[in-house]
Amino acid sequence: MRIARRSQVPPFAVMEVLAAANARAVAGESVISLCAGQPASGAPSAVRAAAMGLLADGDLGYTEAIGTPALRAALARHYGRWYDVDLDPARVVVTTGSSGAFLLAFLAAFEPGDRVALARPGYPAYRNILTSLGVDVVDLDCGPATGFRPTTAQLAAAHDDAPLAGLVLASPANPTGTMVTGAELDAVVGWCADHGVRLVSDEIYHGITYGDAGRGATAAGRADEGAVVVSSFSKYWGMTGWRLGWLVLPPDLVPPVDALAGNLALCPPALAQHAALAAFTEESYAEADERVRGYAAARDLLLRRVPALGWSVAPPDGAFYLYADVGTDDSVGWCARLLAETGVALTPGTDFDPVDGARWVRLSFAAGEAAVDEALDRIAAWQG
Template structure:
């Protein structure tokens, strides 16, 4: 009788072990904690019984308004026309780049060659392009602390070294020339944001000019985050680093003033020496920003009346919170010159802002972001409120917080 050949069998609960696989160093980049807060707030909202008060979303910098009507209509027309929405040039649609260049002339009086503008997949896609083109692994890049977390996290993932400059209300949470002069050795780069996230403070034009000129004179590449331009309150004027330095990199986005977060369109205004390096990187990493989103973004730039109405609503929400939060117990708030955030020192209420924010979500139904996302050393005594949600929610929030803190 012929012998049957059977496959060897394994015990029911055993598994072959392969060689241990490497996990890349970039995979150890710190998390962006606000994204975890979003997930927790979503889960909390889903668990609420019918009729219960909803969650007030103050954790994320996402406008509660959608894209302006003119932008949506332009996208609809483009889709109905049936034209293929394929790749654009790596730096984006020429018409959009020309429109962005005109924006610099109209808003700042700064003449910009459209060839220096790179349309990107949001500001989030702009930062790695800029960092890879401007810096090498091991380079040191300075920034104020508190700071927008992906600055440091992206740099770390790329093998660069973020250098934090501790700032507080005495410097309006912004870096100073004196801080830069004390750095030994000099960093290869400096990131500034005006208005900044999370504090909402701004650099006066003369201060931004001084920093830009210091960086240019000292061989320090300046990266200026200007994504909250258009959302300023008070007396400090907006100015662009491109007006003060030919070597600065400027980052902007359609996500904030133009209310187009999910459309994922931003841009870089590049110095001449980085144009081709960034273009090559963009070709390989992203190909192009979404075609249809670029069409909508170009149209959005002419929707001023609607966008200014959105801004007026933010201003009313800001005023309501600045009046109501101190009565609720949040008495130490950074000067909020721009953006749509309030950076609150809660050291008199807690020394663990992460736990405090978790209880606030669970017990008061308000989502906010722990300061640890923005300042790893001092953030346990801070939290950030965002006020770009619905105006009705922002009006209700102080009373709900007061009832929670003083039952």
């Protein structure tokens, strides 16, 4: 029996590294896992308490396919709080993680054979989901020369080669942590609107930002009502395993996404939806902001110590990653040796950049300042 060609996509290498690190830890070895983008502290206290109450005495049956009205309304109010955007809850769709959001958005917005542009380096699941759907991925080479951000000049050049149907833009980006400013986002939104290109704005790391970046610039409420926004409870609120994300859609995409969602998953996880209402309390916002201050301390420590390692790094404006050129031409082997000889788990850059990633690695500092400090001690000793 045959296996469909659409399934022939690479595995997400970070999960393989994580499995190897976990196996070493189970065997009793001292492991510092800085490979996965997972907040160490988990969901806010109020969310966990709400979930326990729901498990004891709550309605955990099916919800609406695109999420409960209460959660969609709370998300709309969140956009007013963070961005001063008056968002209609009817445009909000709750999804099974941001992964489910990308799948629904890509299915609704793009046809097989469409050309969709991505920044390289970038999150590998964009490429792999699009490829599995028969969409042609167009790389935009976004290295140090562009500040690791795509430019409208790059978009214009790619569009001149053959028309683009879409652009996926992440800010803060994975693996680099780089961000676009509000003015830069306006330029991209305007270019996409002028050329009939659907913008998909990945904003899952909003709220985890440093310096004067604010919460991050959102595509919601900007001039182009055709843009799609993807976000998640996983990062800022630390709710990774709860598998809860959302879309902000233009009105024309809501009905097809609603139909797709009902057929593909029936509804997002009911327990997570009901408990997530507690994420919008003052207590939960304060708890999440305190965690972001912890990420900032770990980031500052990294930026102080990295020069002594001789690494060249992307500027981590947000998220909790450091993307570093470590001076190798085999980042997969480099990371494997590092784990075997020091117990420090990092992710090879080939996961994010199939062209130049052999020189780069990604370090997640979501584990906190103490873990990062110890890992850097081990790496410095290992590098000699």
